[in-house]
Structure formats: structure tokens, C-alpha cells
Amino acid sequence: MKLSIDFIYRPAGIVVLSRVLVLFFLSMAVHADERWTADKASMVKNAEEQTGLSRISIGTLHLKMRPIDADVLFRKDPHDKSSFAVSIVDDTGEILKGRIKVSGSFTRRFPKKSISIKLENGQLWKGQQKASLDAMATDGSMQREWLAWQLVHALGMPGPELQYVRVYINNRYSGLFMHTEWLDTGVMARYRLGADGQFFHPSDSQFCGDFLPHSKKNLKDCWFKLSPRDKDFSPLQTLMDEIAQTPIKAFHEYLETHFDVDSVINWLALNVLTSNGDTYNKNYFLYRSTVTGKWVVIPWDYDLSFGRNWDAYLPFPENILNDNFQYFYPPELGAPNPLKEKTLRNPALNQLFTERMLHLLGEEQHGAEATFGWFSPQAMQERINSTASRLQPERIDDPYLKDSAIDFAQETESLWHYVQRRHAYLREIFTGVVPWNPELAIWNPVDAPPRPALSVSLFASQQVSGNGQYAIIAAPAYGYLLAAIKLKDNNGEAAKFNVESDIKHTPAIFPPGYDPASCIQRSWFITLRTPFTSRVMDLQLDYLQEDSRRQELGSGGIEQNLTLWVLDGQRWHKLKTQVNPLSNVISTQNMTINPSQMLRFVACPESTES
Amino acid sequence: MLFGVAMLTCATIVQAASPWMRSEAERFYWAGITYSTGDQRWDDKSNQKKVDCRNSDWYMHQKVEYGYSYYYTLIAGLSAASANCGDDSLTGAGDLTLGIRGRLDKYSNGKSWEITTIIPTGYERDNSSRPGNGRFGIEAGVAWLLKEGEGELTSSWSWQGGVAIRLWQGPPADQFLGYLSVQRRIAAVGKIGMRISGDFSFRNESPEKTKFENRTRLTDFDKLRAAVSWSSRINARWSWQTNVGHVLWGRNVTDNLTVGLNISYDWSQ
Numbered sequence: 001m002k003l004s005i006d007f008i009y010r011p012a013g014i015v016v017l018s019r020v021l022v023l024f025f026l027s028m029a030v031h032a033d034e035r036w037t038a039d040k041a042s043m044v045k046n047a048e049e050q051t052g053l054s055r056i057s058i059g060t061l062h063l064k065m066r067p068i069d070a071d072v073l074f075r076k077d078p079h080d081k082s083s084f085a086v087s088i089v090d091d092t093g094e095i096l097k098g099r100i101k102v103s104g105s106f107t108r109r110f111p112k113k114s115i116s117i118k119l120e121n122g123q124l125w126k127g128q129q130k131a132s133l134d135a136m137a138t139d140g141s142m143q144r145e146w147l148a149w150q151l152v153h154a155l156g157m158p159g160p161e162l163q164y165v166r167v168y169i170n171n172r173y174s175g176l177f178m179h180t181e182w183l184d185t186g187v188m189a190r191y192r193l194g195a196d197g198q199f200f201h202p203s204d205s206q207f208c209g210d211f212l213p214h215s216k217k218n219l220k221d222c223w224f225k226l227s228p229r230d231k232d233f234s235p236l237q238t239l240m241d242e243i244a245q246t247p248i249k250a251f252h253e254y255l256e257t258h259f260d261v262d263s264v265i266n267w268l269a270l271n272v273l274t275s276n277g278d279t280y281n282k283n284y285f286l287y288r289s290t291v292t293g294k295w296v297v298i299p300w301d302y303d304l305s306f307g308r309n310w311d312a313y314l315p316f317p318e319n320i321l322n323d324n325f326q327y328f329y330p331p332e333l334g335a336p337n338p339l340k341e342k343t344l345r346n347p348a349l350n351q352l353f354t355e356r357m358l359h360l361l362g363e364e365q366h367g368a369e370a371t372f373g374w375f376s377p378q379a380m381q382e383r384i385n386s387t388a389s390r391l392q393p394e395r396i397d398d399p400y401l402k403d404s405a406i407d408f409a410q411e412t413e414s415l416w417h418y419v420q421r422r423h424a425y426l427r428e429i430f431t432g433v434v435p436w437n438p439e440l441a442i443w444n445p446v447d448a449p450p451r452p453a454l455s456v457s458l459f460a461s462q463q464v465s466g467n468g469q470y471a472i473i474a475a476p477a478y479g480y481l482l483a484a485i486k487l488k489d490n491n492g493e494a495a496k497f498n499v500e501s502d503i504k505h506t507p508a509i510f511p512p513g514y515d516p517a518s519c520i521q522r523s524w525f526i527t528l529r530t531p532f533t534s535r536v537m538d539l540q541l542d543y544l545q546e547d548s549r550r551q552e553l554g555s556g557g558i559e560q561n562l563t564l565w566v567l568d569g570q571r572w573h574k575l576k577t578q579v580n581p582l583s584n585v586i587s588t589q590n591m592t593i594n595p596s597q598m599l600r601f602v603a604c605p606e607s608t609e610s
Numbered sequence: 611m612l613f614g615v616a617m618l619t620c621a622t623i624v625q626a627a628s629p630w631m632r633s634e635a636e637r638f639y640w641a642g643i644t645y646s647t648g649d650q651r652w653d654d655k656s657n658q659k660k661v662d663c664r665n666s667d668w669y670m671h672q673k674v675e676y677g678y679s680y681y682y683t684l685i686a687g688l689s690a691a692s693a694n695c696g697d698d699s700l701t702g703a704g705d706l707t708l709g710i711r712g713r714l715d716k717y718s719n720g721k722s723w724e725i726t727t728i729i730p731t732g733y734e735r736d737n738s739s740r741p742g743n744g745r746f747g748i749e750a751g752v753a754w755l756l757k758e759g760e761g762e763l764t765s766s767w768s769w770q771g772g773v774a775i776r777l778w779q780g781p782p783a784d785q786f787l788g789y790l791s792v793q794r795r796i797a798a799v800g801k802i803g804m805r806i807s808g809d810f811s812f813r814n815e816s817p818e819k820t821k822f823e824n825r826t827r828l829t830d831f832d833k834l835r836a837a838v839s840w841s842s843r844i845n846a847r848w849s850w851q852t853n854v855g856h857v858l859w860g861r862n863v864t865d866n867l868t869v870g871l872n873i874s875y876d877w878s879q
Contacts, residue, residue: 069680071716072680072716076717077718077719079719080719081634081878082635082677082679082680083634083680101634
């Protein structure tokens with residue numbers, strides 16, 4: 001067994017040192033229990049009851065346009081921002097006239113484009129003059145925004161209503177879109193925050209809505225003022241000054257006085273759960289309510305969350321659109337922002353945040369029954385599966401999706417893989433042997449030293465229950481998944497496994513005829529420690545593809561063609577393998593493992609077999 | 611991306627149609643000042659000859675473009691000039707141009723047709739030292755743009771070309787105009803470009819005696835000109851461009867060296 005030193009998560013030397021020591025003892029003696037037990041799971045309310053998923057309705061929107069305009073709308077130059085005359089035929093048959101245009105920035109490049117409609121004065125559709133229809137083009141699962149907003153609403157945060165809608169243009173099906181209620185002061189009024197507050201939104205293209213000194217100099221470039229329609233940025237200026245001047249130790253008092261604290265804590269919790277790093281300098285709203293006299297944070301834009309990862313080493317647009325995957329970024333992830341940093345570094349607020357996380361993870365109650373365990377694997381699995389089953393038939397006729405290369409099942413599965421892993425990681429971060437310490441966090445990733453190359457081995461020993469659910473076996477102190485095991489035999493008894501993973505190493509031993517350089521640069525070792533009885537299991541193993549440099553893909557070969565091989569001590573066996581290249585998970589089913597038997601696994605692309 | 615296109619299309623004052631369509635309601639402003647000088651001219655047999663004085667011409671042009679709809683862009687321009695050569699001089703507003711640009715390809719940008727009217731302003735139309743062309747004219751042309759590589763930080767090439775016919779009411783000879791240009795992005799710094807343009811007379815009218823041949827097109831002349839340019843962005847909306855050009859070959863035209871400086875403001879950025 002090797003001593004594990006991992007720099008993946010927090011490169012601060014002191015953390016690493018403490019973890020080395022902890023791991024040394026852990027690897028000798030600690031056998032982590034399977035923390036997410038069936039008992040705890042039963043405490044989590046059925047996801048559909050919590051969120052009303054059983055009532056997911058898919059609406060229909062009929063639009064009328066001149067044929068040439070309808071022809072041009074999705075096919076014109078993506079940078080063009082022209083609008084066209086459109087009519088909405090509402091449910092009663094009434095014709096509502098307005099203008100339609102392609103919306104968004106990055107998503108304009110996709111064949112299926114998001115659109116927005118502005119109706120003529122006095123005309124309303126669903127109570128609003130404007131309608132936003134998100135094509136969900138960057139999200140093959142079409143669920144990321146939906147899931148994020150379900151949590152926003154479950155937490156009682158202000159936010160727009162959403163509905164999937166089938167859009168027909170001139171009676172021709174144009175695909176499934178997400179109608180997102182236009183976020184305006186009317187929405188704020190619905191949340192009893194008044195309609196006459198100060199409403200700000202960071203500019204999407206400037207990346208400086210972050211309360212840092214540089215953005216103070218360019219306040220009007222960094223922020224849009226949505227309401228009132230004046231040029232008065234003094235409320236924001238004051239807010240920035242106050243945040244800058246308030247020391248961390250007094251920040252809880254400041255936040256209590258000037259902010260809806262729950263909105264800040266929930267915003268951070270939502271971003272941490274979903275690994276949303278595409279925020280803190282953009283993609284959120286600030287509203288200063290005249291009713292409460294406090295600022296409220298409204299989250300925004302979750303299409304690049306749930307495991308998606310920006311790649312600094314690839315050109316645009318591959319830096320955004322890629323099949324990288326991560327679930328192991330700590331709570332400070334994302335752009336620097338003093339509001340985030342001071343909140344998480346203030347002891348009282350950090351405790352509040354931690355309790356909110358534990359509540360949503362289903363670890364400790366600390367809040368309403370309705371949201372307890374909202375992000376538990378079981379609740380999320382139900383949520384993801386039921387939404388996917390509702391969306392799947394809609395995709396078949398979608399003219400932009402029916403022939404696309406997107407594998408919806410794979411996309412949906414990668415969401416589920418993310419949740420499994422993120423849950424285990426966060427549980428370890430917040431309840432593990434080395435809890436997350438905000439004082440050791442890196443608050444400005446740009447100033448952080450380069451992360452050292454991976455050269456590690458991780459180990460865990462864990463009891464797996466026979467409840468028919470996947471047990472996540474994660475490295476203690478790291479939360480990094482080593483294997484997910486589901487016992488398939490029907491004896492119902494638990495079994496103990498040792499799992500070890502040699503990370504970023506070319507396999508020292510590999511199947512005959514394969515070039516080890518082409519294989520995943522990792523080997524997995526699994527030993528059944530429970531005596532007497534062989535067990536049958538389904539198995540998930542992960543490999544790393546965090547970005548184009550920190551990854552374990554071999555040279556050559558197609559990721560989708562990876563095949564798992566197992567060495568049972570005597571010979572290699574090729575296993576029937578499923579690969580999810582989006583979540584970097586290799587799975588096999590119905591594997592038999594004998595007591596005290598150590599199985600060695602490697603994964604190599606089938607096409608390289610000689 | 612639009613920055614490069616905008617500056618490319620305005621690289622020189624004499625041009626035949628621009629390929630770039632504005633989005634609906636998009637506004638674009640361009641202003642340029644050009645200094646031309648020379649002490650030779652190409653005579654009516656295309657021989658270079660020394661002239662009595664070295665001309666010193668300042669030429670200013672402003673142009674606004676407005677996206678009327680996805681399908682049409684409206685254009686308006688106004689020129690002014692200040693020129694002298696020996697004892698002769700002129701100063702004043704030149705011609706007003708009003709035009710419309712449309713798409714040749716309904717799906718993509720960079721291929722367009724354009725019709726422009728040329729309207730004299732208040733100067734004396736028959737004065738041989740006038741700052742404008744002195745007659746109503748109409749210009750109709752097509753233009754296209756080809757781009758290779760896209761993105762602000764990558765090296766990329768773009769090629770642009772346009773041809774037009776300019777018809778005059780009255781004595782000026784009608785003309786054929788054309789240009790070809792190429793630009794290459796130099797990392798994030800700016801763009802370097804080269805352009806060849808030509809004005810060729812239909813020779814359906816006799817040359818008019820003018821004192822500032824380079825100032826007015828109201829003569830029967832031919833001109834082939836080359837220019838190099840450098841363009842760069844000042845900020846998200848402002849851009850600037852400088853260019854140096856020279857007449858390569860001509861007939862009934864001054865053999866000028868021209869230096870220009872242009873700025874533009876793009877509301878869409």
C-alpha cells in the first residue's frame with residue numbers, strides 16, 4: 001500500500017502535510033462506514049413530493065412570422081442582432097404582436113439558438129411583455145438550469161418561473177425550449193420585495209461584477225442598472241465601499257444589516273453544490289428592496305455547471321465546450337469576490353453556510369424538512385430520471401436534436417454521476433477528518449501557484465451495504481472517488497472492500513498486445529475483505545479528465561472505446577464495459593469477486609489492440 | 611470581428627460598395643481625414659508630367675450607417691475638402707451621399723449590394739475649384755467579404771472586394787470602380803492590410819478642365835491606386851486606422867501620395 005499525497009484539491013502545503021499524516025493513520029486503521037445509509041435516505045422526502053416533478057408540464061407556444069423571417073431567424077449570421085416581426089398565438093387564440101430576436105452571446109453559435117420576444121406595449125404573454133426562450137444548446141441533458149432553479153425555489157429564493165415549452169413557428173415544430181420568466185421588478189414584487197428597488201446585473205462580457213477595487217473604477221462598464229432606469233450607481237458604489245471596509249470578523253453583522261443573509265448563503269450553497277464557477281464576477285443579480293431595505297442576491301445561469309469545466313489550454317470555443325469533468329473543487333471555487341470570501345471566512349456565517357450545506361446534503365437537519373437532503377443522491381436520482389423521462393420523447397421530433405451527436409442518455413447519466421461524486425466529496429469536505437478550512441482556501445485562483453503534476457496513490461477501505469444502491473468509496477480526507485460498488489447478489493449482507501488507485505501512472509502491468517501508453521494512465525485495485533463468500537457487484541471506476549493537461553487519457557484511441565480489463569491474479573479478462581466519456585466513468589456489471597482476492601483493473605481503448 | 615470589417619471597408623475614401631450589413635438598429639460612425647500631395651500628374655495619354663505647383667489637399671469624410679432592418683442598411687456620408695496648389699485654393703463642404711445596402715445572401719453577412727446617390731451641396735457646381743463633384747450621381751455595386759479564422763486573438767485573414775458603376779447626370783464620364791483588399795490580424799494588436807483600387811472611365815464624356823484633379827471626379831479619368839494600412843482597436847467601440855497610398859497608374863489624374871487617418875465608433879460592441 002502506498003502513502004497518498006494528493007495535490008488535486010488544495011495545494012496549500014499545510015493542508016497537504018496534515019492530510020498525509022491523517023491518511024497514514026487512516027490507511028492503517030480507519031474503515032470508513034458507508035455514510036449514506038438507507039436509514040438516512042429514508043429521511044429524505046420523495047423528490048417528486050418536494051419539487052412537484054410529477055407535475056412537470058410542457059407547454060406549447062405558437063408563433064407566426066413572415067416565412068422569410070422564420071427561415072432566416074436560426075440560420076443567419078450568429079453575430080447579427082436583428083429582430084423580426086412575430087405574433088404569439090396565445091391559448092385563447094388571441095394574437096399578440098411583437099418582435100423576436102436571437103438572444104444570448106456564446107450560444108448564438110449553435111444551430112438551435114435561444115430567442116427572446118418583446119411584445120408591443122400593452123400586450124402580455126404569461127403576464128409579461130417580454131419572453132425568454134432558452135434553447136439549452138450548451139446542455140445536452142437540458143436539465144442543468146431546471147435543476148438549479150428547482151433548488152432556488154425550494155429554498156424560497158426569489159427567481160423566475162420556468163417551464164419547458166414546445167415552440168412552433170408557422171405551425172412547424174422548432175424544438176423544445178425553456179421559457180424563463182423575464183427577471184424584472186415584477187418578479188421581485190411577487191416575493192414581497194417591492195417593485196421600486198435598485199436592480200443591478202454584472203455585465204456578461206466584462207467579468208468585473210465582483211466588488212474588487214478594479215471594478216470600482218469602471219462601475220458603469222462592469223454593471224448594468226436594470227431598474228430604476230437612471231444613471232445612479234451610488235447604491236452599488238456604497239455597497240462596494242462597505243464590503244471593502246468591513247473586516248471579516250464583523251462581516252456577519254454587516255450582512256445581517258444590509259443583506260438578506262439567506263439569499264447570500266443559499267447562493268453560495270447553490271454554486272458549491274452545482275460546482276458553478278461561472279459566476280461571482282457575472283451571472284447573478286443584486287436587488288436592493290425598498291420593503292426590507294436589504295440587498296438580495298438572485299443567482300443566474302447554470303448551464304455550465306454540474307461537472308462542466310472550463311479549459312484554460314484550449315482555444316475558444318473548446319475552452320467552454322468540452323467533455324472535461326470535475327466534482328472536486330472546494331467551496332471557494334469561482335472568480336474572486338469579497339462578498340463570497342468574507343462570508344465564508346466569517347466564523348458565524350461560515351457556520352451558517354456549513355449547516356446549509358449539511359442540510360441540503362442530507363447529513364444534518366438544520367432547516368426545513370422540505371429541503372433536507374435535497375441534494376442527496378437518491379433525491380437527485382429521482383429528480384434527474386423523472387425529468388429525463390419527461391424530456392426524452394420531446395427530443396425525438398426536435399429538429400435540432402433528432403440528428404445531433406448528443407447522447408441524451410449519456411448526458412443524463414453524467415449528471416447523475418456528478419451528483420454521486422459531488423455529494424461524496426462535499427460530505428467529506430464538511431464532515432470528514434480534515435474539514436474544509438476557509439483560512440487555507442485560495443481566494444484568487446489567478447494568484448495561486450501552479451498546481452503540481454499528479455503523482456499519487458489513494459486508498460480507502462469501506463463497508464458496502466447490500467441494499468442494492470451504489471456505495472461511493474471515496475478517499476478519506478479528499479473525497480475523491482476511487483470506486484462505486486453496488487452489490488448485486490441477493491444475500492443482502494454488507495461486504496467490506498479495499499480500493500486503491502494509482503493515479504497518473506502508466507499501467508505497470510497491462511493486457512497482452514496493448515500499448516500501455518494508450519491506456520488510461522491509472523490502475524485500480526479492489527480487494528474483497530469480507531471472508532467466506534464471493535460477491536457479485538456492479539462497478540464504476542473513474543479516470544481524470546479535468547482539463548486538457550490534467551487528465552489520464554492515453555495517447556491515441558477513442559475514449560468511447562475504452563474497455564476494462566481485470567487481472568484476477570493469474571490472467572487478464574476483458575470485461576463488458578460501458579464508458580461515459582462525459583463523466584469519465586467506466587462501468588461493468590455482474591462481476592464476481594472472491595474473498596481476499598485483489599483484482600487489478602486497467603482500461604485500454606479497444607482499437608489499439610494488436 | 612466587426613472592428614476589422616468596419617475599418618477594412620473604410621480604408622480609403624474612394625470605394626465601390628461595402629459588404630457589411632448592420633444588425634437592425636445598429637449604428638456605426640466613421641470619420642477620416644486624408645492628406646494628398648504631388649507635383650506630377652498622369653496626362654491624357656497616361657504619361658507622367660511635372661505640374662506647376664505641388665498640391666496640398668486635405669479631404670475629410672464622415673459616414674454613418676444604420677441597420678434599418680435585417681435586410682437593409684442605410685448609409686449617409688458627407689465630405690469636405692481644403693486644397694491648394696500654387697495660388698489656387700478651395701475650402702468647403704463637398705457632396706452628400708445617401709444610400710441603401712442589401713443582402714445578396716439572406717443567411718450570411720459579407721455579401722451585399724449597394725445603391726448610393728451623390729448629391730452636391732451648396733458649392734458652385736461649375737466652379738473649377740469646387741470641393742465636390744458638382745453633379746448628381748448614382749452608384750450601384752456589389753461587394754463581398756471572405757474571412758478565414760475568427761476570434762479576436764487569433765491570426766486570421768480576410769479578403770474583400772467590390773465593384774460598382776457610377777453614373778452621372780450631365781457631363782461627367784460614367785465610371786467603373788473596383789477594389790480588392792486583404793487584411794491579416796497580428797495577434798491581439800491589430801490588423802495590417804493592403805488594398806488595390808481602381809476608377810476607370812467609360813470615356814463617354816470629355817475631360818473637364820479643373821484645377822484640383824484629385825479633388826473632383828467630374829472628369830474623364832482613370833486611376834489605379836495601392837495602399838497599405840494598419841488598424842487597431844482603441845477600446846470596445848472606438849477603432850482607428852492609418853493608411854498610406856499612392857497612385858500606381860493613371861490618366862488625367864494627379865500622381866498623389868496619400869496619408870490617411872480614420873476613426874470609427876461602433877455602437878454594437
